[in-house]
Amino acid sequence: MKIIKLLPKTGIFAENKDIAREIRIKYITPTLEKNEEITLDFEGVESATQSFVHALISELIRNFGNEVLNNIYFKNCNKSVQEIINIVVDYMQAAT
Template sequence: MKVFDFSGDFAGDKDAAASVRDIYIRPALARGEQIVVDFGGVDLATQSFIHALVAGIVREDPASLDLISFKNCNDSVRSIIEIVVEYAQDEFK
């Protein structure tokens, strides 16, 4: 799943992220499938975008991270993903 196709080079629309989550990520996880979230071409993502994309999923089932791979993330995007995943896991506890 290519984030750029939904956001362009700036992933900032949390409603678009929620749609991607509900159309692509949740169904794949429900089927037990691996999903690759490809950030190729995305220069910047907001914390609210990443939160809408994955925080609820991680809070509901932290083991779902075993099926999600993040690909082609620049340092900024990778850092935001790590922050969101960490606090989503903390909320689960």
């Protein structure tokens, strides 16, 4: 399983959508295309914006379908980060 540590790329406040998109295109999409699992490790990330998480995962749900969530693990997320991820996961499934 591939593990991506977000803190070195995003800092403690994950808000830069350009970085989110880069992580998705460079690391996440190629892994999922190979039907492999991936862990996004949020250790040290204090909070994230909905825009950041949207740029990170929305296209994956749209392109691979809702089932892609079986292959993505979100690790070391605090309550706020969990809430933001849940918001994006919920509304993407509502919109597809």
